[in-house]
Amino acid sequence: MSTLSDRYDPGPQIAQCGSINIGTADIEKSLWFFRDTLGMEEVERVGDVSYLRCYQELGHHSLVLTQQDENVVNSYGFRVRRPQDVELFAQEFAAQEIETLEIPAGTERGRGTAVRFLVPGSEHPFELYYDIDKPQAPADLRSKLPSNSSRRRGLGVRRLDHYNVQATPGRINQAEQWVRDNLGFKRREFAMLPDHPTTVLASWMSVTSQVHDLAMVANQDELNGRLHHLAFNLESFSDALTAADVLADLDVEIGVGPGKHGIGQAMYLYVFDPGSGHRVEIYAGGTTSSTPTGRRSNGLRSTSPRA
Numbered sequence: 424m425s426t427l428s429d430r431y432d433p434g435p436q437i438a439q440c441g442s443i444n445i446g447t448a449d450i451e452k453s454l455w456f457f458r459d460t461l462g463m464e465e466v467e468r469v470g471d472v473s474y475l476r477c478y479q480e481l482g483h484h485s486l487v488l489t490q491q492d493e494n495v496v497n498s499y500g501f502r503v504r505r506p507q508d509v510e511l512f513a514q515e516f517a518a519q520e521i522e523t524l525e526i527p528a529g530t531e532r533g534r535g536t537a538v539r540f541l542v543p544g545s546e547h548p549f550e551l552y553y554d555i556d557k558p559q560a561p562a563d564l565r566s567k568l569p570s571n572s573s574r575r576r577g578l579g580v581r582r583l584d585h586y587n588v589q590a591t592p593g594r595i596n597q598a599e600q601w602v603r604d605n606l607g608f609k610r611r612e613f614a615m616l617p618d619h620p621t622t623v624l625a626s627w628m629s630v631t632s633q634v635h636d637l638a639m640v641a642n643q644d645e646l647n648g649r650l651h652h653l654a655f656n657l658e659s660f661s662d663a664l665t666a667a668d669v670l671a672d673l674d675v676e677i678g679v680g681p682g683k684h685g686i687g688q689a690m691y692l693y694v695f696d697p698g699s700g701h702r703v704e705i706y707a708g709g710t711t712s713s714t715p716t717g718r719r720s721n722g723l724r725s726t727s728p729r730a
């Protein structure tokens with residue numbers, strides 16, 4: 424006999440941020456930063472492409488470093504909830520006449536078939552997939568703790584936390600609305616441009632209980648499709664403070680912080696990957712979302728950087 428959950432079909436859904444593929448002009452410097460300093464495991468390397476994961480991630484990778492001249496983001500990956508959701512999303516995008524590309528399984532090592540498209544409005548390259556290998560770490564890195572794929576090392580980044588992306592003030596409303604209407608992101612907090620109160624300045628959205636898995640902010644320089652930062656989660660506030668000291672001693676460029684966000688209440692530290700120049704947020708703690716719909720943030724009065 425089928426159960427209610429067997430008969431209930433919620434439609435295709437995003438489960439979580441999965442992996443981000445970034446270009447780096449100097450992959451060795453980027454590996455020094457992400458692997459040797461932040462403590463990620465390099466799971467596999469194929470030519471000029473390296474696949475890394477954090478110590479509490481079981482999947483094959485959450486970060487792909489691709490050696491290339493342009494320091495751009497090649498893809499923002501999201502894992503979907505069910506195997507059939509990849510195709511169901513593709514069908515929906517086709518119905519909206521959004522151009523999609525099927526990325527064959529294994530194009531990113533360890534990952535199944537993905538559908539790639541550009542977010543209408545912001546033009547960020549998103550890729551949705553379900554299947555991901557879960558390889559064991561080598562014996563010398565393997566953890567005895569069942570929730571950890573490897574032993575904690577370096578500064579101890581434990582998982583990819585969120586993406587913060589930018590769109591022009593003229594396009595951000597379209598992009599922000601589209602990801603909410605079509606990918607199931609819930610707007611948890613938002614702020615509007617002070618001089619254009621109908622235009623989104625920043626929106627913090629999630630499909631999980633986090634305040635945000637994806638933030639979208641207006642780029643006042645009229646640049647579309649840009650990354651603001653990718654964020655990695657650490658276990659505690661003190662880990663973020665330790666990271667600030669260690670990274671300063673290693674001459675890693677620090678942007679802002681350490682400090683505590685007004686929105687989300689997490690501890691933050693913004694630094695720059697010395698290989699790619701991408702901004703990376705060290706992120707710890709924070710509230711979970713209790714707001715099913717968005718609320719206007721009063722964070723505009725704060726000097727705190729965006730979460």
Ligand SMILES: [Fe+2]
Nearest residue numbers: 587654704730
């Ligand atoms: Fe952030």
